[in-house]
Amino acid sequence: MIHVSNLIKDYGKRRAINNISFDINNGEIVGFLGPNGAGKTTTMRILTTYLPPTDGEVEIGGYNILDNSLEIRRIVGYMPETVPLYSDMTVFEYLMYMAGLRNIKSAETRVTEVLELVSLTSRADGYIGKLSKGMRQRLGLAQALLHKPKVLILDEPTIGLDPAQIIEVRNLIREIGKEHTVLLSTHILPEAQQVCDRILIINKGQIVLDDSTERLQTHLTGANRVMLKIRGHEIEEAASLVATTPGVTFVDIKEDDLLEFECSAAEDARPLVARTVINAGFDLLELKTVSMSLEEIFLELTRDEPLAPEFNETPGLDVEIEGR
Amino acid sequence: MRNIWLIARREYHHYFISPIAYAVAFAILLILGIIFYANIVGAMLQQIAPGMEIVFGPLVSLLIFTTPAITMRSIAEENKMGTLELLLTAPVRDWEIILGKWLGGFLFLGTVLLATWLYPIVLNQLVSPGIEQGVLVSGYLGIVMMSAAIIAIGVATSSLFGNQIAAFFATEGILLLLWVIGAPSQAMGMMGGSLLRYLDMSEHFYPTFYRGIVEVQDIIYFLSLTFLALFIGKISIEVRRWR
Ligand SMILES: Nc1ncnc2c1ncn2[C@@H]1O[C@H](COP(=O)(O)OP(=O)(O)OP(=O)(O)O)[C@@H](O)[C@H]1O
Ligand SMILES: [Mg+2]
Numbered sequence: 406m407i408h409v410s411n412l413i414k415d416y417g418k419r420r421a422i423n424n425i426s427f428d429i430n431n432g433e434i435v436g437f438l439g440p441n442g443a444g445k446t447t448t449m450r451i452l453t454t455y456l457p458p459t460d461g462e463v464e465i466g467g468y469n470i471l472d473n474s475l476e477i478r479r480i481v482g483y484m485p486e487t488v489p490l491y492s493d494m495t496v497f498e499y500l501m502y503m504a505g506l507r508n509i510k511s512a513e514t515r516v517t518e519v520l521e522l523v524s525l526t527s528r529a530d531g532y533i534g535k536l537s538k539g540m541r542q543r544l545g546l547a548q549a550l551l552h553k554p555k556v557l558i559l560d561e562p563t564i565g566l567d568p569a570q571i572i573e574v575r576n577l578i579r580e581i582g583k584e585h586t587v588l589l590s591t592h593i594l595p596e597a598q599q600v601c602d603r604i605l606i607i608n609k610g611q612i613v614l615d616d617s618t619e620r621l622q623t624h625l626t627g628a629n630r631v632m633l634k635i636r637g638h639e640i641e642e643a644a645s646l647v648a649t650t651p652g653v654t655f656v657d658i659k660e661d662d663l664l665e666f667e668c669s670a671a672e673d674a675r676p677l678v679a680r681t682v683i684n685a686g687f688d689l690l691e692l693k694t695v696s697m698s699l700e701e702i703f704l705e706l707t708r709d710e711p712l713a714p715e716f717n718e719t720p721g722l723d724v725e726i727e728g729r
Numbered sequence: 730m731r732n733i734w735l736i737a738r739r740e741y742h743h744y745f746i747s748p749i750a751y752a753v754a755f756a757i758l759l760i761l762g763i764i765f766y767a768n769i770v771g772a773m774l775q776q777i778a779p780g781m782e783i784v785f786g787p788l789v790s791l792l793i794f795t796t797p798a799i800t801m802r803s804i805a806e807e808n809k810m811g812t813l814e815l816l817l818t819a820p821v822r823d824w825e826i827i828l829g830k831w832l833g834g835f836l837f838l839g840t841v842l843l844a845t846w847l848y849p850i851v852l853n854q855l856v857s858p859g860i861e862q863g864v865l866v867s868g869y870l871g872i873v874m875m876s877a878a879i880i881a882i883g884v885a886t887s888s889l890f891g892n893q894i895a896a897f898f899a900t901e902g903i904l905l906l907l908w909v910i911g912a913p914s915q916a917m918g919m920m921g922g923s924l925l926r927y928l929d930m931s932e933h934f935y936p937t938f939y940r941g942i943v944e945v946q947d948i949i950y951f952l953s954l955t956f957l958a959l960f961i962g963k964i965s966i967e968v969r970r971w972r
Contacts, residue, residue, distance in 0.1 A: 453818040457970055478820040485818075489811035491739075493746050505735045506819045548815070 406431045406556060406586040407452065412461035414447050414610075421447045423610035424461070429603075434582035436597030436618075437590040439607035440707050445590040446486050448607070449558050452588070453483040465556055479507075482554030486561055488545030492534030496525060496544060499533055500551065507552045519547045522577060524570075538565045546574065550581070557581060559589040563596060575600050594699040604699075608707040621699065631675060632695045634663050636688035646685055650678050665695065732825040733832060736816075740803065740833020747802070753795045754841045761787055765848050769855065778856040784848045785868045785939055792872070792879060793908055796838060797900035800883025801893045803830045804962075808891045817970065827884060827962040831955075834880040842872065864941040871938025874951035875930065879904060881955040885962035888969075904930075907954075930954075 407429040414422035422444045429435050437445050450456040451463060454474040463470040465477045491499055497516060504512035520526045523543040528536065536544065542565050549557060562578065563571045578587055578600055591597050597604050598618055606614035635643055638661045647666050648656045652674030655667040668674035675692065682689050744750040761784065768783040804826075807813040816826055853859050883900045890896040911929025926932050933947040 450814075455814055455818050455970070475820050475822065478818055481818070483818050485811065485814050487811050489813075489815050491743075491810075491812060493743060494739075502735065502739055503815075503819070506732055506816075506821055508731065508820075 406433075406466055407588065408462070408464040409448075409452075410462045412448070412451065412463060413459045414444070414451060414456070415459045421610055422451070422458075425607065425610070425612045426461075427605060427612060427615055429586055429588060431586055432582065432584065433603055434578065434587040434589070434601045436601035436604045437588060437607065438592075438594065438597055438604060438703060439590075443607045443707070444610040445607060446560055449483070449560050449588070449590065450485075453481055453558055454478055479552075480555040482549035482552065482557045484545045484549040484557075484559045484562055488541050490533045490541055490544060492532070495530050495532055496520070496536070497529040499544070500547060503548050504551050509552055515551060519550050522550060523547045524573065539567060539570060542566060543570065543574070546577075553585075555585055557585055557587045557589075559587065561590055561592065563591065563593065571596075594703055598699055606703060606706055613706040614702070621702070629669070630665060630667050630695050631678070632659075632663065632665050632691065632693055633678070633682070633689070634691035635682065636662065636690055638662060639687070640664055643682060643685075643687055646681055647678055650674055650681050652677065662690075732821045733829040736821075736826060736829025737832035737836065740830055741836050744799070744833070744837040749798055749802070750837060753798050754844070757788070757791045757795060757841055758844055758847075760791060761845060761848065765851075769852075779852065781849060781852070781860055781864045781868055782939065784845065784852070785872065788845060788872060789875070789934065792838075792876060793904045794901070796876070796879045797883055797886075797897045797904065799837065800834050800880055800900060801887055801897040803834060803884050804888040804966075805890055805893045805896045809893075813969075817966075823966040824959075824963045826966060827888070827959050830884045830887075831881055831959055831962075834884060835877055838876045838880060839873070842869070842876065861941060864939075867938050867941045867943050870943060871934050871947070874938075874948060875934060878930070878951045878954040878958065881958035881962070885958040885965065888962045888965040 407427075409428070410426045412422055412425050413420070425444075425448070437448070439445050447456065451458050451470070452465065454470055454477055457471070466480050468476040468480075470477060491502075494502065497520075500516040500519065501512055504516055509515055517526070517529075520529055523546055525540060525543055525547065528540060533541065533544065542562070546559070546562055549559065557578075559578070563574050566574060575596065578589065581587060582600075582602075589600070598621075601618055603617050604614065604621060605612055633643070633647065640658055640661050640663065644656050644658050644664050647653055647664065652668045652672040653666050654669055657665045659665055666674075666678070668678075679689060679692055764787045765783060768779050772779040772783075804813070807816060849860060849865055882903055883896075886900040886903065887893075887896040890899060907928065907930045909929070909931075911926040911932045913925065927950075933950045936942075937944045937947050
């Protein structure tokens with residue numbers, strides 16, 4: 406449904422999008438994640454024909470973004486990041502106006518329906534300027550849903566909503582995603598995990614991860630990150646011991662009796678580590694795998710500097726001491 | 730066409746809740762009224778019958794000085810509020826946006842002009858054979874034509890500048906320039922002089938519409954000015970997409 410290849414966007418000299426490519430299939434809900442300034446909004450603005458790309462190709466529903474921008478705007482529903490609304494109109498007037506621009510038949514029925522969907526029916530005759538932030542957010546969503554768009558592009562749709570509304574909006578998105586294609590950006594990682602079929606992580610204008618949520622989940626709970634707890638406080642000694650065990654790629658001291666290590670997926674270093682530690686005279690209290698959360702993956706992938714330089718000098722084997 | 734009308738209607742309604750638009754309408758009608766009254770009193774003392782020029786003269790100047798305040802917000806405000814993002818991602822063509830914005834402003838100014846009919850009606854009662862119908866019609870025709878061009882220039886400038894204040898001063902500058910550009914024509918040679926005189930807005934109003942004469946070339950002048958400005962406005966929206 407959405408096809409993006411080698412997309413580049415420059416703002417003056419600054420490159421905001423640096424050669425990204427992805428495809429989104431019909432009926433997929435895709436979460437667009439990335440730190441501030443990664444280029445999420447920019448990408449969405451290009452997809453919705455608000456901004457032209459500097460280079461690269463974008464197609465939505467078979468239409469090219471440059472040649473058929475009007476067709477694309479017909480099939481796309483878009484909720485911008487800073488929900489733009491005419492504060493001097495009432496909620497109902499505003500939606501009727503947008504419905505008019507989208508040439509919707511029996512607009513009044515549809516507007517009433519959409520108001521129901523975002524639970525704003527009671528505010529239909531109120532002025533937009535008097536709505537709360539969350540209500541505006543929902544009105545922005547309502548506007549995007551008016552024409553039952555084949556493709557829904559939502560820039561941080563749940564920001565500023567109360568918990569009950571967040572759940573409702575998420576359910577709504579999931580419901581819509583059954584038939585329509587949805588691309589949403591968010592900073593709430595569990596939300597992406599809950600709602601989306603697939604996750605795209607973008608950093609500094611480049612895609613650093615593109616995987617299905619399901620696969621991510623199994624990857625996240627993979628057996629390669631292990632926590633180890635000993636009796637006593639000689640954790641540094643134990644750490645250097647663990648670090649020299651074959652198969653261990655990374656050691657991280659968490660507390661003075663607790664460390665975490667990573668081993669390559671190919672060989673399970675756990676039995677060897679356990680034996681080594683016990684043979685060295687330590688009392689092994691606990692050894693268990695810890696799942697890496699999406700947060701950690703996200704931070705890992707979008708970290709500014711790869712690692713502090715002194716730990717980078719010995720590649721493959723890092724002993725890192727976190728000051729807590 | 731539907732979109733133009735929708736945008737124009739919203740724009741028109743917006744003027745009626747905008748304090749600046751009210752202030753402009755009020756200022757036009759009030760200043761016009763004061764000048765009208767002063768002229769009537771003066772004419773009575775001198776025992777001469779005043780004509781429609783006591784309305785048209787000040788009205789034209791007022792239009793030039795105040796309409797930029799009406800049009801300055803038309804696109805600049807949408808740009809600032811972010812609603813332009815909404816408009817530009819809706820299936821609406823760029824020229825529909827410009828034309829709708831123009832029509833809304835034009836209809837609003839038309840409403841104000843309609844209110845100025847009060848003065849000819851009063852004048853008609855005051856002078857004994859009544860006012861010259863020809864001058865009344867041609868004068869208003871000229872003023873409507875000029876309003877169309879002024880609003881178009883204002884809308885185009887508003888889309889060129891992201892900022893309302895900048896749009897106001899730029900529009901004012903363009904209008905004043907167009908108003909006096911013919912003045913140095915005497916000092917110039919034949920060719921340059923007549924070109925400048927042709928560009929001058931006042932040259933297409935005072936010698937003709939103002940005196941009860943309707944010339945096709947004046948109508949063409951104002952229509953071309955309107956189209957040119959609207960075209961520039963459309964290009965400016967297109968360029969906005971390409972930035
Ligand atoms: N209109 C603009 N003019 C110039 N630079 C811009 C403009 N909009 C965005 N940028 C730059 O492009 C880069 C990407 O910005 P973008 O808004 O796409 O990030 P984002 O991923 O949406 O971030 P956030 O999570 O904060 O919303 C940033 O470096 C930003 O400074
Ligand atoms: Mg953003």
